[in-house]
Amino acid sequence: xxxxxxxxxxxxLLRPGEWALVAAILxxxxxxxxxxxxxxYWFRPLESLRDIARxxxxxxxxALGATVVIIAGGIDxxxxxxIALSGTICATTMLALKPAEMIGFKPVGPAxxxxxxxxSLLAGFLVGTLHTWLITAVRxxxxxxxxxxxxxxxxxxxxxxxxxxxxxxxxxxxxxNVSDPFFKAVRxxxxxxxxxxxxxAVATWLVLTRTVLGRHLxxxxxxxxxxxxxxxxxxxxxxxxxxxxxxxxxxxxxFYVANxxxxxxxxxxxxxxxxxxxxxxxxxxxxxxGVGTVxxxxxxxxxxxxxxxxxxxxxxxxxxxxxxxxxGVVVVIAVxxxxxxxxxxxxxxxxxxxxGLCAIPTLALLAGAIVAMTAGPRAxxxxxxxAVVLLGMLRLWESRTAA
Amino acid sequence: xxxxEGSTTADxxxxxxxxxxxxxRFPGVVALEDVTIEVRAGELHAICGENGAGKSTLxxxxxxxxxxxxxxxxxxxxxxxxxxxxxxxxxxxxIIHQELALVEDLSVAANVFLGREKRGPLxxxxxxxxxxxxxxxxxSLECHVPPGTRTGSLRVGDQxxxxxxxxxxxxxSIVVMDxxxxxxxxxxxxxxERTIHRLLARGTTILYISHKMDEVFRLADRITVxxxxxxxxxxxxxxxxxxxxxxxxxGRDVADHDGGRGRTRGDRLLEVRDLTxxxxxxxxxxxxxxxxxxxxxxxxxxxxxxxxAGRTELLxxxxxxxxxxxxxxxxLDxxxxxxHHPRExxxxxxxxVTEDRKRLGLFPDLDVAGNVSLCSLxxxxxxxxxxxxxxxxxxxAPIRDTGVKTPGPHAAITGLSGGNQQKCIIGRWLLTRPRVxxxxxxxxxxxxxxKAELYALIDRxxxxxxxxxxxxxxxxxxxxxxxxxxVLAEGRLTAEFxxxxxxxxxxxxxxxxx
Numbered sequence: 001x002x003x004x005x006x007x008x009x010x011x012x013l014l015r016p017g018e019w020a021l022v023a024a025i026l027x028x029x030x031x032x033x034x035x036x037x038x039x040x041y042w043f044r045p046l047e048s049l050r051d052i053a054r055x056x057x058x059x060x061x062x063a064l065g066a067t068v069v070i071i072a073g074g075i076d077x078x079x080x081x082x083i084a085l086s087g088t089i090c091a092t093t094m095l096a097l098k099p100a101e102m103i104g105f106k107p108v109g110p111a112x113x114x115x116x117x118x119x120s121l122l123a124g125f126l127v128g129t130l131h132t133w134l135i136t137a138v139r140x141x142x143x144x145x146x147x148x149x150x151x152x153x154x155x156x157x158x159x160x161x162x163x164x165x166x167x168x169x170x171x172x173x174x175x176x177n178v179s180d181p182f183f184k185a186v187r188x189x190x191x192x193x194x195x196x197x198x199x200x201a202v203a204t205w206l207v208l209t210r211t212v213l214g215r216h217l218x219x220x221x222x223x224x225x226x227x228x229x230x231x232x233x234x235x236x237x238x239x240x241x242x243x244x245x246x247x248x249x250x251x252x253x254x255f256y257v258a259n260x261x262x263x264x265x266x267x268x269x270x271x272x273x274x275x276x277x278x279x280x281x282x283x284x285x286x287x288x289x290g291v292g293t294v295x296x297x298x299x300x301x302x303x304x305x306x307x308x309x310x311x312x313x314x315x316x317x318x319x320x321x322x323x324x325x326x327x328g329v330v331v332v333i334a335v336x337x338x339x340x341x342x343x344x345x346x347x348x349x350x351x352x353x354x355x356g357l358c359a360i361p362t363l364a365l366l367a368g369a370i371v372a373m374t375a376g377p378r379a380x381x382x383x384x385x386x387a388v389v390l391l392g393m394l395r396l397w398e399s400r401t402a403a
Numbered sequence: 404x405x406x407x408e409g410s411t412t413a414d415x416x417x418x419x420x421x422x423x424x425x426x427x428r429f430p431g432v433v434a435l436e437d438v439t440i441e442v443r444a445g446e447l448h449a450i451c452g453e454n455g456a457g458k459s460t461l462x463x464x465x466x467x468x469x470x471x472x473x474x475x476x477x478x479x480x481x482x483x484x485x486x487x488x489x490x491x492x493x494x495x496x497x498i499i500h501q502e503l504a505l506v507e508d509l510s511v512a513a514n515v516f517l518g519r520e521k522r523g524p525l526x527x528x529x530x531x532x533x534x535x536x537x538x539x540x541x542x543s544l545e546c547h548v549p550p551g552t553r554t555g556s557l558r559v560g561d562q563x564x565x566x567x568x569x570x571x572x573x574x575x576s577i578v579v580m581d582x583x584x585x586x587x588x589x590x591x592x593x594x595x596e597r598t599i600h601r602l603l604a605r606g607t608t609i610l611y612i613s614h615k616m617d618e619v620f621r622l623a624d625r626i627t628v629x630x631x632x633x634x635x636x637x638x639x640x641x642x643x644x645x646x647x648x649x650x651x652x653x654g655r656d657v658a659d660h661d662g663g664r665g666r667t668r669g670d671r672l673l674e675v676r677d678l679t680x681x682x683x684x685x686x687x688x689x690x691x692x693x694x695x696x697x698x699x700x701x702x703x704x705x706x707x708x709x710x711x712a713g714r715t716e717l718l719x720x721x722x723x724x725x726x727x728x729x730x731x732x733x734x735l736d737x738x739x740x741x742x743h744h745p746r747e748x749x750x751x752x753x754x755x756v757t758e759d760r761k762r763l764g765l766f767p768d769l770d771v772a773g774n775v776s777l778c779s780l781x782x783x784x785x786x787x788x789x790x791x792x793x794x795x796x797x798x799x800a801p802i803r804d805t806g807v808k809t810p811g812p813h814a815a816i817t818g819l820s821g822g823n824q825q826k827c828i829i830g831r832w833l834l835t836r837p838r839v840x841x842x843x844x845x846x847x848x849x850x851x852x853x854k855a856e857l858y859a860l861i862d863r864x865x866x867x868x869x870x871x872x873x874x875x876x877x878x879x880x881x882x883x884x885x886x887x888x889x890v891l892a893e894g895r896l897t898a899e900f901x902x903x904x905x906x907x908x909x910x911x912x913x914x915x916x917x
Contacts, residue, residue, distance in 0.1 A: 210788040212780040215769075219777060222768040229724055229757050229764070230777050230831070231749040290768035 014295055017284050017338060021299040025306050032310040040313060052302075052309050054190045057197035058255050060301040062272070063279040064204045065248030067297040069142075070280050071208065072241035073221035073289025074135070077146040079249040079276050081153035082127055083269025086253025088157040089123045090116035091176035091263035092164040099168045105179040113182045117254055124250030127153065128243030135242070136235045150273065157265035175264040178257050186258035193255050200248070205294035217241060221289030271324070278327050279304055282334040304330060315374040325370070351395045360391040417480025419444040419577055419608040420465065420496075425474035427460055434460040437474070438634045440627055442577075444479075447599065447609045449619045449640075452629035453652050453820075453850030458612045461629070462579045465610070466498035467491030478577070489518075497570035498579040505562055507555030512537035514554050515569045540568040544598050559710070560591030567598060578602060579610045582848075584618060588709040589911065596622065614850065615877075616645035628652055653852035666862075666886065669700030671737075672870040673721070673839055678731035680713075680720055680894075690716045691729070691894045698839065698870045703861065705885030706874040707910050712891040714874040715758055718841040721872075722755040723748040735839075749778060754832035755841040756825070758874075760848075764828045765816060772798045772812035774827050779834040801830030806856055822853025829860065840864065842873045846880060858884060878907045890914050 014022070033041040041048050062079050069076045091102075093116040098108040127149065134145035158174065165173040186192050208214040216237045219227040228234045249269075257263050283300030285292030308326050315322070339348075351359055364387035372380020420442040427435040435457045442448045452458045463469045465476065467485030476483055478494045485491045488498075505514045512534045513520075521529040521536075537550035546564040548557060554565060563583060570578050580599075584592045599622060602609060613619050619626060620640060628635040628651040635651045680691040691713045698704050708714045719725040721733060723742025733740055735751055742748040745755070757763035766774050775798040776783055783794040795812050802809065805826040809819055816824060825845060832840065842861065846854045861884060865871050875881050881888055888905050890898040890913035898913035 206788070212784070212789065215773065215777065215780055215789065218768060218773075219766050222766040223762075226757070226763050226766060229722075229745055229755065231744075231746040232777075233744065233746055290766070 014299075015284070015293070018293070018296050018299055020337070021283070021296070021303055021334075025299065025303050028303070028306045028310050032306075032313055036310075036313045037316075038313070048309070048313075050190045052305050053194050054259070055309070056302050056305040057190075057193035058252055058259070059272070059275055059279060059305060060197045060298060061193070061200060061255070062245075062249040062252040063276040063297050063301045064200055064294065065245035066273075066276040067280045067283070067285055067292050067294065068204065068208070068217065069241050069245040070277070070285045070287060071221050071290065071292045072217045072238060073224060074142040074238065074241060075146060075277070075287065076131065076242065076245040077143065077273050077277075078127070078131070078149040078153055079245065079252075079273035080269040080271055081150050081157070081273075082124065082246050082249035083253035083256055083272060084265040084267075085127070085153045085157040085160075086120040086123060086250035087257040087263040087268050088161050088176070088265045090120040090254055090257055091178050092160060093119040094178070094180070095164060095168055095176055102176070102178075103169055105177065108180050110182070113180055120250045120254055121247055124247035125243050128246035129239065131242040131246065132235070132239040136238060154265060154270075161263065161265050174266055175262050177262050179261055183258040183261065186255065187261065196251070196255075200251075201294055201298050208294060213237070213240065218290055221291070223290075275304065275323075275327055278331045281331055284338070300334075303334075349398045351391065351398060356395055356398075360388060360395065363391060364388045417444075417477075418442055419446075419479060420610070421475075421477040421480070422461070422465065423475045423477075425461065425464060425471045425476070427457075427464060427469060427471050433632055435464075435471075435632045438629070438632070440634065440637065442608060442610060443625075444608055445603065445606050446624040447603060447611055447622050449611045449613060449623035449626045450629065451613070451619060451626060451648055451652055453852055456629040456652070456850075457632040458629055459581060460632075462498060462581055462610065462612065465491070465577075466496050466579055468498075492573050492575070495574065495576040496579070497573050497575035497577070498581065499563065499566045499570060499583060500581055505554050505565060507553070509554055510534075510551050511541070511548060511554050511557070511565050512550035514565055515540065515550075515572050517569075519573075536572070537568065540571050541565070543571075543601070544568060545594050558591075560587045560594070563587070563591075563595065564598070567602075571602075575607070577608045577610070579612075581612045582614065583611075584613070584615065588711075589915075590709075592618075614848075616649065619648070620645055649851050652850070666701055666703075666866055668702045668886070669868060671697055671699050672735065673698040673872075674732075674734040674737070675721065676732040676734075678717070678720060678729060678733065680716055680725060680729040687893065689894050691720065691891075694731075694891070694894075694896045696889055696896065696899075698872055700838070700868050700870050701865055702887070703865050703871045703873055703885045705881035705888035706872060706891060707878065707881055707888055708874070708891035708914050710876070711893075712914065713894040714891055715843055716894075717891065718755060718843050718872065718874065721748070721839075722753060722841055724755070749835055752835065752837045753839045753841065754835055754837035756828055756832060756843060756845050758843040758847065760821065760824055760828065765824060767817050769816065770813045771802070771807070771809050771816050771819070771827060774816045775801055775812075775830045775834065778831055782834070797834065798830070801833050802827075804833065805830045805860055820850070820853065822849045822857065825849060825853070825857065826860070829857075833864075838869060840869050840871045842871060844874050844876055847876065854880075878910055881905075881910075882907065 029041065033039065062083070066076060066079060094108050094112045095102045097112045097115060101108045131145055131149065134140045134148075135142050161174060161176060162172050165171070165176065208217065216227070216232050219230070219232060220234050220237050224234060253269065256268050260268070279300040280292060280297050281287065281300070282303060283293070283296030283298070285297065304327060307330055308323050311322050311326055349356070364384045367387040368380045368384025371383035418441040420440070422438065422440045425435055425438045426433070438457070438461060450458045450461070460469065464471050467488045467490050470485070476485070478496065483490070483494055485494070506517065509517070512530070515537045516533045521532045523529040523532075534550040541548065541550065541564065544564045544567060546561055546568070548561055554562060557565070567578075583595060587595060599609060611619070611622060623640045625637060625639055626643065626648060627637040628648060630652060675694060675696050678691055678694040679689055682688060682690040694717060696704065706714050706717065716725060720729050722745055724745050727743050735753070740751060742751070748755070766777070769777070772794055776794050779797065780789065783789055783797050785793055798812055802812065807819070807823050807826045807830065809823065816827065819827070829845070846857055849857065861871060861873065873881065873884060882905055886902050888900045888910060889896055890910055892914050898909070900909065
């Protein structure tokens with residue numbers, strides 16, 4: 001018998017889990033302000049804000065796409081490769097239209113820029129269509145279909161980049177420099193991606209909560225067969241979801257090109273699909289489909305970027321080294337946190353049996369290693385020992401209450 | 404039937420199962436409150452109650468799935484505390500769940516010994532030993548499937564016997580059966596009854612949950628009635644009547660439904676001629692063959708047939724939900740129609756309430772209003788956007804007309820009882836203002852009180868001029884509701900009866916091809 005829960009549409013503000021995310025974001029910012037030896041949040045707040053805002057907007061744009069796909073009961077693993085393909089298509093289109101200007105690092109003009117961007121978004125639509133065709137007509141599971149494009153599209157982007165540069169420039173090249181003032185302006189004005197993200201978020205929120213299509217997306221994700229039997233054209237709804245997912249990744253790809261002034265298909269967006277899925281999951285999406293909100297994903301993206309920024313500020317290394325570790329830990333903690341009530345009621349044990357016993361040194365080793373690498377071996381040892389003691393106490397408490 | 408003294412029983416005079424003061428709370432609900440039941444060794448003890456009365460929760464406590472918040476449980480006079488189903492199995496309690504808990508991709512033998520696999524001398528699986536023993540168990544249950552068969556390829560009735568074989572292999576002295584016949588054909592039910600008698604003869608104690616009064620009164624030694632999580636009474640079968648037990652279950656007297664009188668038949672709405680639906684991967688070659696029928700406005704047409712006879716396929720073909728490979732003619736108002744998607748059928752004002760509510764009808768993540776408004780969201784738009792207020796107004800009428808009991812339009816649909824969920828789904832389709840309503844076994848798994856309400860609702864809709872095609876796995880239901888009954892047997896239409904001519908015997912004869 002499931003617990004009767006309040007309707008998600010019952011409140012105009014955020015859900016409890018989303019308020020908890022807001023609190024977690026504020027806590028992370030406060031901690032960083034205090035712990036960071038340079039106190040950069042305190043002394044240079046605008047600079048830090050700009051950094052986080054840019055990164056959040058870039059992640060958030062295609063995390064919204066991932067959210068829609070996940071709510072519709074699917075998964076899109078290909079976003080990172082779509083970002084690379086989108087950037088490459090934009091750059092090579094401009095290269096094909098204005099080869100002399102592109103090679104000479106000169107402005108290519110608004111028409112070429114518009115053509116490049118339009119070509120990228122069209123590629124997003126085509127990839128979304130391909131996904132939907134593979135899933136609904138060929139009947140591949142979404143995981144397999146988008147896994148195929150995850151590996152395939154990046155390769156395609158690299159091939160496209162090399163063959164276009166071989167044909168249009170003196171040498172074959174694995175990247176295309178983009179130095180049009182339009183892209184420079186986007187790079188230098190962080191509020192452009194932020195504004196695009198905000199508009200897109202509001203539009204997505206409206207679609208999901210206030211349109212027939214949004215309701216059909218939820219119904220599709222909640223119970224696909226029932227949705228079809230209720231007269232919903234489920235294939236068309238999926239088509240929208242996967243196109244939206246791929247096109248938001250295309251849009252993000254354009255911003256990555258602007259940010260780095262280069263289209264570099266081998267590296268751009270690599271692994272980012274998982275960050276987008278992570279932001280959605282931290283924000284409360286269920287991978288089973290049917291459940292998720294736009295405010296949740298927005299907060300999830302902000303939280304991920306704030307924590308990544310906090311860690312890079314505090315331990316003063318490149319953020320990208322620890323990014324994967326942070327995302328992984330945050331996802332596990334966030335999803336565990338959502339079940340904390342059930343665990344506290346004694347409904348479930350976190351450290352049961354022999355598995356629990358083995359999990360204690362595993363977790364302690366992980367914690368110790370992370371702390372040792374960031375704060376020195378002595379602190380690492382202390383953290384590891386502390387973890388053993390705390391987890392041991394949890395284990396004892398659990399077996400006491402279960403008996 | 405007397406239980407031979409088993410070596411595991413602590414005390415011959417002690418009840419096989421004794422549950423005292425059992426209380427179980429879920430967040431927001433008290434599922435069981437102070438329930439006390441004693442089950443004598445070797446008896447078949449029926450547990451009756453409406454959905455949500457707490458029958459399944461009580462049985463899950465007995466079999467270790469749930470732990471009670473309060474109360475004591477004793478097996479054979481010994482107090483026990485089960486931390487999980489393993490503990491219960493060790494104490495000799497096995498449960499056959501309503502939703503079968505088999506791993507479809509494993510063989511029958513692997514399922515029977517799942518978690519207790521036999522091993523050979525090297526610690527490797529002893530597949531042959533398991534298959535031999537499994538085969539022996541199945542034979543004793545009149546189940547003639549090879550133990551190496553993939554479980555998912557078996558019919559539901561055989562899968563159920565596999566569950567029973569599992570219980571037997573555990574040497575269970577107490578077997579709980581949760582609505583075992585809800586998905587069985589008559590023949591399979593009869594076979595199950597013979598198995599039950601065999602188990603009882605071996606001295607097994609059986610707790611039997613069922614809605615079906617005829618079964619309960621044929622099988623049970625004693626009957627316990629639960630209502631709203633409380634124990635109402637426990638009586639000897641001989642000392643009561645089905646009418647009385649039903650009354651205890653719903654807390655009031657239920658009159659037998661006798662609708663259908665005085666309905667007037669209108670124009671012909673739907674005409675099906677020589678409908679054939681191929682089934683290439685099956686030796687029979689077709690799911691439906693040469694089916695012809697008519698449906699008039701203001702009429703309920705009953706479709707009888709055993710499981711697999713093609714009832715659902717017939718409705719799905721009309722509704723455009725089947726494979727579009729069918730041949731024949733379907734005419735709506737005299738015009739030939741061929742729907743390729745349920746959407747087109749909706750547009751032609753045909754509605755279908757599907758079998759298997761949970762799998763094919765319900766959206767657990769949408770609230771009550773969302774479930775009801777789903778097919779008519781366009782009527783809840785205001786300036787192109789969904790309006791919460793208009794949606795509430797839209798669903799208010801069907802919720803009221805179908806008599807859904809819900810705390811409000813934004814309550815979780817999963818919190819409602821099966822009967823109320825079904826009313827929500829009927830309400831969803833009423834909003835589309837249908838002219839033809841296809842009801843596929845609409846009262847399956849719904850308690851007696853809600854059934855009577857649904858019958859009245861269907862009768863009222865029909866009097867309002869809808870044409871209704873109704874299938875049911877319960878013949879008395881068809882006999883009570885339908886104006887005419889057609890019978891399907893293995894995809895063919897074998898008989899048609901007017902209300903006055905139809906009897907259970909004649910229908911069964913036509914359905915079994917006799």
